[in-house]
Amino acid sequence: MPLDSRHLVGLRELSGSEISAILDDAARLRDQVQSGGPLNELTGHIIALLFLEPSTRTKSSFTTAAYKLGAQVLPFDAKTSSTTKGESLLDTARTVVAAGADALVIRHKRVGSPHYLADRLQVPVINAGDGIDEHPTQGLLDALTLRDALGTLEGRTIAIVGDIRHSRVARSNCHALPKLGAKVLLAGPGTLCPPEMAALGVEVRPRIDDVLEEADAVMLLRIQRERIGGALLPSIAEYRRYYGLDMARLAKKPGLVVLHPAPMNRGVEVAHEVADSHQSHVFRQMENGVFVRMAVYRRALGVR
Numbered sequence: 202m203p204l205d206s207r208h209l210v211g212l213r214e215l216s217g218s219e220i221s222a223i224l225d226d227a228a229r230l231r232d233q234v235q236s237g238g239p240l241n242e243l244t245g246h247i248i249a250l251l252f253l254e255p256s257t258r259t260k261s262s263f264t265t266a267a268y269k270l271g272a273q274v275l276p277f278d279a280k281t282s283s284t285t286k287g288e289s290l291l292d293t294a295r296t297v298v299a300a301g302a303d304a305l306v307i308r309h310k311r312v313g314s315p316h317y318l319a320d321r322l323q324v325p326v327i328n329a330g331d332g333i334d335e336h337p338t339q340g341l342l343d344a345l346t347l348r349d350a351l352g353t354l355e356g357r358t359i360a361i362v363g364d365i366r367h368s369r370v371a372r373s374n375c376h377a378l379p380k381l382g383a384k385v386l387l388a389g390p391g392t393l394c395p396p397e398m399a400a401l402g403v404e405v406r407p408r409i410d411d412v413l414e415e416a417d418a419v420m421l422l423r424i425q426r427e428r429i430g431g432a433l434l435p436s437i438a439e440y441r442r443y444y445g446l447d448m449a450r451l452a453k454k455p456g457l458v459v460l461h462p463a464p465m466n467r468g469v470e471v472a473h474e475v476a477d478s479h480q481s482h483v484f485r486q487m488e489n490g491v492f493v494r495m496a497v498y499r500r501a502l503g504v505r
Protein backbone atom coordinates (compact mmCIF):
# COMPACT_ATOMS: atom_id res chain seq x y z
CA MET A 202 0.00 0.00 0.00
CA PRO A 203 1.46 3.44 -0.90
CA LEU A 204 2.50 5.57 2.07
CA ASP A 205 0.47 8.57 3.13
CA SER A 206 1.97 11.55 1.25
CA ARG A 207 2.40 13.57 4.47
CA HIS A 208 5.39 11.35 5.33
CA LEU A 209 8.86 11.95 3.92
CA VAL A 210 10.73 8.67 4.21
CA GLY A 211 12.94 9.05 1.12
CA LEU A 212 13.41 10.70 -2.26
CA ARG A 213 13.17 7.27 -3.91
CA GLU A 214 9.40 7.49 -3.37
CA LEU A 215 8.93 11.04 -4.77
CA SER A 216 8.42 12.09 -8.39
CA GLY A 217 10.37 14.95 -9.98
CA SER A 218 7.32 17.21 -9.76
CA GLU A 219 6.83 16.43 -6.04
CA ILE A 220 10.51 17.25 -5.40
CA SER A 221 10.26 20.47 -7.44
CA ALA A 222 7.15 21.52 -5.49
CA ILE A 223 9.07 21.22 -2.18
CA LEU A 224 12.03 23.17 -3.63
CA ASP A 225 9.71 25.90 -4.93
CA ASP A 226 8.00 26.18 -1.54
CA ALA A 227 11.40 26.35 0.20
CA ALA A 228 12.53 29.17 -2.13
CA ARG A 229 9.24 31.04 -1.52
CA LEU A 230 9.65 30.64 2.27
CA ARG A 231 13.24 31.92 1.99
CA ASP A 232 11.99 35.07 0.22
CA GLN A 233 9.29 35.51 2.85
CA VAL A 234 11.74 35.10 5.77
CA GLN A 235 14.30 37.41 4.15
CA SER A 236 11.69 40.11 3.54
CA GLY A 237 10.57 39.91 7.18
CA GLY A 238 7.10 38.55 6.34
CA PRO A 239 5.13 36.93 9.20
CA LEU A 240 5.25 33.14 9.38
CA ASN A 241 3.04 31.57 12.01
CA GLU A 242 1.35 28.83 10.00
CA LEU A 243 2.28 26.07 12.47
CA THR A 244 1.42 27.89 15.69
CA GLY A 245 0.01 25.33 18.14
CA HIS A 246 1.81 22.36 16.53
CA ILE A 247 4.38 20.29 18.43
CA ILE A 248 7.18 18.46 16.62
CA ALA A 249 9.29 15.70 18.20
CA LEU A 250 12.88 15.35 17.01
CA LEU A 251 13.89 11.74 17.73
CA PHE A 252 17.61 11.84 16.99
CA LEU A 253 19.06 8.46 17.95
CA GLU A 254 22.30 9.17 16.07
CA PRO A 255 24.49 12.30 16.47
CA SER A 256 23.74 15.45 14.48
CA THR A 257 24.65 19.13 14.47
CA ARG A 258 23.23 20.56 11.22
CA THR A 259 20.12 18.50 10.68
CA LYS A 260 18.85 18.68 14.25
CA SER A 261 19.54 22.40 14.63
CA SER A 262 17.92 23.28 11.31
CA PHE A 263 14.82 21.13 11.96
CA THR A 264 14.61 23.05 15.26
CA THR A 265 14.92 26.53 13.77
CA ALA A 266 12.61 25.58 10.88
CA ALA A 267 9.91 24.71 13.45
CA TYR A 268 10.44 27.95 15.39
CA LYS A 269 10.30 30.06 12.22
CA LEU A 270 6.85 28.59 11.46
CA GLY A 271 5.60 29.12 15.02
CA ALA A 272 5.72 25.43 16.06
CA GLN A 273 7.15 24.10 19.32
CA VAL A 274 9.84 21.42 19.53
CA LEU A 275 9.42 18.61 22.05
CA PRO A 276 12.80 18.12 23.76
CA PHE A 277 14.24 14.60 23.36
CA ASP A 278 17.75 13.52 24.31
CA ALA A 279 18.56 9.93 23.35
CA LYS A 280 21.24 9.62 26.04
CA THR A 281 18.82 10.45 28.89
CA SER A 282 15.72 8.87 27.33
CA SER A 283 14.20 5.52 28.30
CA THR A 284 15.69 3.99 25.13
CA THR A 285 18.73 3.48 27.42
CA LYS A 286 16.49 1.18 29.53
CA GLY A 287 15.57 -0.87 26.50
CA GLU A 288 12.35 0.87 25.39
CA SER A 289 11.66 0.06 21.75
CA LEU A 290 11.68 2.63 18.97
CA LEU A 291 7.96 2.15 18.35
CA ASP A 292 7.05 2.57 22.04
CA THR A 293 9.29 5.66 22.22
CA ALA A 294 7.56 7.13 19.17
CA ARG A 295 4.09 6.24 20.50
CA THR A 296 5.01 7.89 23.79
CA VAL A 297 5.93 11.24 22.24
CA VAL A 298 2.76 11.12 20.13
CA ALA A 299 0.74 10.40 23.30
CA ALA A 300 2.49 13.38 24.88
CA GLY A 301 1.14 15.58 22.09
CA ALA A 302 3.58 15.51 19.14
CA ASP A 303 1.86 16.29 15.82
CA ALA A 304 4.82 15.10 13.70
CA LEU A 305 8.00 13.07 14.21
CA VAL A 306 11.44 13.64 12.77
CA ILE A 307 13.63 10.56 13.14
CA ARG A 308 17.33 9.81 12.71
CA HIS A 309 18.29 6.20 13.38
CA LYS A 310 21.16 3.89 12.44
CA ARG A 311 18.76 1.21 11.21
CA VAL A 312 17.73 1.35 7.54
CA GLY A 313 13.95 1.53 7.19
CA SER A 314 13.20 2.91 10.70
CA PRO A 315 11.16 5.86 9.32
CA HIS A 316 9.16 3.53 7.03
CA TYR A 317 8.49 1.24 10.01
CA LEU A 318 7.11 4.14 12.06
CA ALA A 319 5.21 5.67 9.13
CA ASP A 320 3.35 2.36 8.68
CA ARG A 321 2.30 2.29 12.33
CA LEU A 322 1.65 5.88 13.46
CA GLN A 323 -1.15 8.32 12.69
CA VAL A 324 1.20 11.35 12.61
CA PRO A 325 3.56 12.31 9.76
CA VAL A 326 7.08 10.86 9.93
CA ILE A 327 10.08 12.68 8.44
CA ASN A 328 13.35 10.84 7.82
CA ALA A 329 16.41 12.76 9.08
CA GLY A 330 18.76 9.90 8.07
CA ASP A 331 18.29 6.11 8.30
CA GLY A 332 21.59 4.24 8.36
CA ILE A 333 23.19 4.21 4.93
CA ASP A 334 19.93 4.40 2.99
CA GLU A 335 18.50 7.93 2.72
CA HIS A 336 18.76 11.48 4.05
CA PRO A 337 15.95 13.07 2.04
CA THR A 338 16.02 16.59 3.48
CA GLN A 339 19.78 16.72 2.79
CA GLY A 340 19.08 15.65 -0.81
CA LEU A 341 16.47 18.40 -1.08
CA LEU A 342 18.72 21.12 0.32
CA ASP A 343 21.51 19.97 -2.00
CA ALA A 344 19.14 20.21 -4.97
CA LEU A 345 17.98 23.68 -3.92
CA THR A 346 21.58 24.88 -3.53
CA LEU A 347 22.53 23.45 -6.93
CA ARG A 348 19.45 25.01 -8.55
CA ASP A 349 20.35 28.39 -7.01
CA ALA A 350 23.96 28.13 -8.23
CA LEU A 351 23.38 26.65 -11.70
CA GLY A 352 20.00 28.21 -12.54
CA THR A 353 18.54 24.80 -13.36
CA LEU A 354 19.41 21.14 -12.91
CA GLU A 355 18.16 20.25 -16.39
CA GLY A 356 21.15 19.12 -18.47
CA ARG A 357 23.70 19.76 -15.69
CA THR A 358 26.29 17.21 -14.58
CA ILE A 359 26.83 16.65 -10.87
CA ALA A 360 29.77 14.60 -9.58
CA ILE A 361 29.67 12.93 -6.16
CA VAL A 362 33.07 11.83 -4.89
CA GLY A 363 34.14 9.76 -1.90
CA ASP A 364 32.60 7.12 0.32
CA ILE A 365 29.46 6.51 -1.73
CA ARG A 366 28.88 3.04 -0.33
CA HIS A 367 28.11 4.25 3.20
CA SER A 368 26.49 7.54 2.21
CA ARG A 369 22.78 8.14 2.66
CA VAL A 370 23.42 11.62 1.21
CA ALA A 371 24.73 10.10 -2.03
CA ARG A 372 21.74 7.76 -2.27
CA SER A 373 19.19 10.54 -1.78
CA ASN A 374 20.98 12.68 -4.37
CA CYS A 375 21.11 9.76 -6.82
CA HIS A 376 17.34 9.32 -6.41
CA ALA A 377 16.55 13.04 -6.76
CA LEU A 378 18.95 14.67 -9.22
CA PRO A 379 18.16 12.55 -12.31
CA LYS A 380 14.43 13.21 -11.71
CA LEU A 381 15.25 16.92 -11.95
CA GLY A 382 17.07 16.41 -15.27
CA ALA A 383 20.70 16.17 -14.06
CA LYS A 384 23.33 13.59 -14.94
CA VAL A 385 25.11 12.11 -11.89
CA LEU A 386 28.68 10.79 -11.96
CA LEU A 387 30.16 8.93 -8.98
CA ALA A 388 33.84 8.45 -8.13
CA GLY A 389 35.66 6.87 -5.22
CA PRO A 390 37.96 4.03 -4.21
CA GLY A 391 36.67 0.67 -5.47
CA THR A 392 35.96 -0.45 -1.91
CA LEU A 393 33.89 2.67 -1.16
CA CYS A 394 32.37 3.23 -4.60
CA PRO A 395 31.96 -0.23 -6.12
CA PRO A 396 30.70 -0.63 -9.73
CA GLU A 397 27.35 -1.93 -8.42
CA MET A 398 26.53 1.63 -7.27
CA ALA A 399 25.58 2.09 -10.95
CA ALA A 400 22.38 0.24 -10.00
CA LEU A 401 21.23 3.64 -8.69
CA GLY A 402 20.94 4.64 -12.36
CA VAL A 403 24.13 6.72 -12.42
CA GLU A 404 27.64 6.37 -13.88
CA VAL A 405 30.64 5.19 -11.80
CA ARG A 406 34.21 6.26 -12.68
CA PRO A 407 37.49 5.50 -10.88
CA ARG A 408 38.98 8.87 -9.82
CA ILE A 409 38.04 12.47 -9.11
CA ASP A 410 39.85 13.64 -12.27
CA ASP A 411 37.62 11.31 -14.32
CA VAL A 412 34.49 13.21 -13.23
CA LEU A 413 35.69 16.79 -12.63
CA GLU A 414 36.32 17.59 -16.27
CA GLU A 415 32.66 17.05 -17.17
CA ALA A 416 31.08 18.31 -13.95
CA ASP A 417 29.22 21.58 -13.35
CA ALA A 418 29.27 20.83 -9.62
CA VAL A 419 31.00 18.41 -7.30
CA MET A 420 29.78 17.08 -3.98
CA LEU A 421 32.56 15.81 -1.75
CA LEU A 422 31.79 13.19 0.89
CA ARG A 423 33.69 12.35 4.03
CA ILE A 424 34.84 8.83 4.76
CA GLN A 425 32.26 7.45 7.21
CA ARG A 426 34.68 6.04 9.75
CA GLU A 427 31.84 5.27 12.16
CA ARG A 428 30.34 2.83 9.64
CA ILE A 429 33.46 1.09 8.24
CA GLY A 430 36.64 -0.69 9.25
CA GLY A 431 40.04 0.72 8.27
CA ALA A 432 40.56 -2.14 5.82
CA LEU A 433 38.32 -0.48 3.22
CA LEU A 434 40.50 2.61 3.07
CA PRO A 435 43.64 3.43 1.18
CA SER A 436 46.03 5.58 3.24
CA ILE A 437 44.84 9.15 3.90
CA ALA A 438 47.68 10.47 1.71
CA GLU A 439 46.62 8.21 -1.16
CA TYR A 440 42.97 9.11 -0.68
CA ARG A 441 43.80 12.83 -0.79
CA ARG A 442 45.87 12.32 -3.96
CA TYR A 443 43.20 10.48 -5.98
CA TYR A 444 39.95 11.77 -4.46
CA GLY A 445 40.68 15.03 -2.61
CA LEU A 446 39.74 18.43 -4.02
CA ASP A 447 42.69 20.79 -3.58
CA MET A 448 43.36 24.25 -5.03
CA ALA A 449 45.38 22.81 -7.93
CA ARG A 450 42.38 20.77 -9.11
CA LEU A 451 39.93 23.61 -8.42
CA ALA A 452 42.08 26.06 -10.44
CA LYS A 453 41.36 23.99 -13.56
CA LYS A 454 37.59 24.52 -13.07
CA PRO A 455 36.93 28.19 -12.23
CA GLY A 456 33.12 27.80 -12.53
CA LEU A 457 32.83 24.56 -10.57
CA VAL A 458 30.26 24.64 -7.74
CA VAL A 459 31.59 22.83 -4.64
CA LEU A 460 29.23 21.18 -2.16
CA HIS A 461 29.76 19.08 0.95
CA PRO A 462 27.01 17.87 3.28
CA ALA A 463 29.42 18.27 6.21
CA PRO A 464 30.86 17.59 8.70
CA MET A 465 33.99 18.12 6.56
CA ASN A 466 37.32 16.43 7.13
CA ARG A 467 39.35 19.45 6.07
CA GLY A 468 42.67 18.43 4.56
CA VAL A 469 41.35 15.00 3.48
CA GLU A 470 38.49 15.09 0.93
CA VAL A 471 38.52 18.89 0.78
CA ALA A 472 41.43 21.29 1.28
CA HIS A 473 40.92 24.13 3.80
CA GLU A 474 41.32 26.73 1.03
CA VAL A 475 38.72 25.01 -1.15
CA ALA A 476 36.21 24.78 1.71
CA ASP A 477 36.59 28.52 2.32
CA SER A 478 36.80 29.57 -1.35
CA HIS A 479 34.13 31.56 -3.19
CA GLN A 480 33.33 28.37 -5.13
CA SER A 481 32.29 26.59 -1.94
CA HIS A 482 28.54 26.57 -1.22
CA VAL A 483 28.81 24.54 1.98
CA PHE A 484 27.36 27.15 4.34
CA ARG A 485 24.68 28.10 1.79
CA GLN A 486 23.64 24.43 1.89
CA MET A 487 23.17 24.77 5.65
CA GLU A 488 21.12 27.96 5.27
CA ASN A 489 18.93 26.29 2.65
CA GLY A 490 18.44 23.36 5.02
CA VAL A 491 16.23 25.53 7.23
CA PHE A 492 13.96 26.58 4.33
CA VAL A 493 13.72 23.06 2.92
CA ARG A 494 12.74 21.73 6.36
CA MET A 495 10.14 24.46 6.72
CA ALA A 496 8.64 23.34 3.39
CA VAL A 497 8.72 19.70 4.52
CA TYR A 498 6.88 20.60 7.76
CA ARG A 499 4.22 22.47 5.76
CA ARG A 500 3.76 19.43 3.50
CA ALA A 501 3.64 17.08 6.51
CA LEU A 502 1.12 19.11 8.45
CA GLY A 503 -1.14 19.92 5.52
CA VAL A 504 -0.47 23.66 5.24
CA ARG A 505 -0.98 24.72 1.62
Ligand code: CP
Pocket residue numbers: 255256257258259260336339462463464
Ligand atom coordinates in the same frame (compact mmCIF):
# COMPACT_ATOMS: atom_id res chain seq x y z
N1 CP B 1 24.80 16.84 6.94
C1 CP B 1 24.36 16.31 8.10
O1 CP B 1 23.47 15.45 8.14
O2 CP B 1 25.00 16.80 9.22
P1 CP B 1 24.69 16.38 10.70
O3 CP B 1 25.07 14.91 10.85
O4 CP B 1 25.52 17.28 11.57
O5 CP B 1 23.21 16.55 10.94
